[in-house]
Amino acid sequence: MISGRLKALFLRGPIGLTVVSIILGFTVGGIVLVVAGFNPFEAYGAILKGTFSKPKYIAYVIIYATPLIMTGLSVAFAMRTGLFNIGAEGQFIVGAMVAAMAGYALHLPIWLHVPLCLLLAMMAAALWGGLAGYIKARFGVHEVISTIMLNWTAFYLSNWSLTLSGFGKPGTGKSFTIQETARIDLFSQWKISKEGIQFIRSHEYLGDVLKAPVNLGIVVAIVLALLVWYILNRTTLGYELRAVGFNPHAAEYGGINVKRSIVTSMSIAGGLAGAAGALQVMGVSHKIAKLAVMEGYGFDGIAVALIGNNSGPGSVLAGFLFGGLKYGGSKIQDAVGAPTEVISIVVGTIILFIAMPKLIQTLLKFKKG
Template identity: 50%
Template sequence: MKRNRFLYTVLAIVLGILIGSIILLISGTNPIEAYKVIFLGAFGKPKYISWTIVKAVPLILTGLSVAFAFNTGLFNIGAEGQYIVGSIGALVVGLLLDLPPIIHGIVALIVGALCGYLWGAIVGVLKAKFEVNEVISSIMMNWIGFYLSNYLLSFPILRNIESDNSYPIRKSASIKFLGDWKISESGKAFLAQNKFLKDILNPPVNFGIIIAIVAAIVIWYVLKKTTLGYELRAVGFNQKAAEYGGIDINKSIVKSMGIAGFLAGLAGAITVLGVSGDIGIMAAQEGYGFDGMAVALIAGNNPLGTIPAALLYAGLTYGGGKLTTIGTYSEVVKIIVGIMILFIAMPKLLDMIKFFFQKWSKQEASNVNKGGANE
């Protein structure tokens, strides 16, 4: 089953690229040239690789959030709202508290993740206690989180009156890699003499990629190797059987949505503390929560699979932004990703395609054998 899922994912990616090629041809663009631009735009230079990794970090965590909930029988459509409240929590701690370096960043990360946990747990409580469908309630929580962010940015203590952003976080809360050193005189002098390191470190490279990879491994371990994971998956497979086995269904639902929210909130916190901290946060949706659903689907809801899936998605979107250099639209990448997800969501169609190719290969082999016999 796992092998088939992997093959279906690969087939869906190939079909997405092939159909994307047709669309590019119709628009008058050479698909080989376009894909070359996308690939080189994402991985062609050290700074491009750094930017791709930076953009992949929140996608790994929001993808994990969606995949974790799905593995426990729940649909977490609220990763965007959980991401937003996580970024709010990290901003408040990173801006208003005065703590020592390292400790400040860790506390801000934890608070942001816990804000996401609370946002997800509310959805779990609504489902467990009042039988509110988690899809509807999590969508509503997205909008509540978004407008809550807008409302909080109306307070002078948070909003920079000279812009539409909040104030930047304190430097002690930053989780950027060598952040202070890069802006010091010695750091600038060293990087000026080493272009390779300068290209790698100039993007906002942060410790988020390490946190995201560790989170993916931990979630995989929890789901596959622990009693908690067994209970949550059992509830997802069959609630009645799980309840008969002595598992508290309501608690499991709240735990599952809370953990999913924790992961998405952590993504928001990492973005604030590691990427956008110099300008704070804006009153806008960044879309990482929604993109996380695409990443989870490409990964087949496998926690470890979210890492390569997020890198693929980030590479396509970041590299695709450079398609304008050859006179075509970067939106083509969104079409390609959409086609991939469409095929992943239709396993029966992929079964038919697989059956067709198997039948065709057998027919070709039969024709070759007949030709040899006639000779």
């Protein structure tokens, strides 16, 4: 009975689709490696080794995964309302910019500065995302096109902000470093103190972890993921948003304000992507720099959301998968000489198969007999 239900979930449900797509993604990546003259087992082995063999590596994977989880949540949240948030990239940029400004300009005690910085960044990014929602609700302009425009607007806005005196450090193309009180790094001062250095030397595992720029970002990311899950599945708001995503006409008929739902959903999505940008500044970079190209956090977030089946917990898992691939994948070049970009091929293939549920279902049935 239970196994029957599990089977049904696996065969027809989203988990089976995702798992099969991931397997197929690695298979195709493996074939590409073979064709290029590499041993795929060695290459994938190098990724695994580069991800798990040292505590420091695991810490780095977490650091890599943190912004991806949040941009993934952003895309996933919008997707549940039937909206395609390509704008996570721009919302990330806005969040990072505002966090860098508030982190530098304000002088507050840490217990106030950190949350305020995050809150301001999320609010600004929520407005940025909400604007796309409003334009869709009010004027019927598709969110894909408006968010592409808003991404580039944010991109140049951020670069322009660095030309402002008092924010951009003249001649560096970067902003001033944020205050200590706006940072969420763990033990950063202590790490370079005498006791800290002593500790890192004498504790094999913890010391190794501390070599990475560990920060509190992941905690915020997981809290936000739980919040997303809670809002979507346990609140009236979430029910309404999902109803709009499922069938806007039926939702409207059922008394749900579809237009308001669109704005709300895009605002929340924007806030989530903005949090990613803010935490990246507060925990890792401590400043923003002039952008030459899009950094891709938002676009990677689309992949994370799709692989995570547009859910909160799914985004966390997919974020770790993607973060691990990105960090571990950067090592296969040195280890076996295979191009790092096989990771993009694996991820792209996974998404391509996720886009084709019918193909996977046919494959699964075929396997069964």
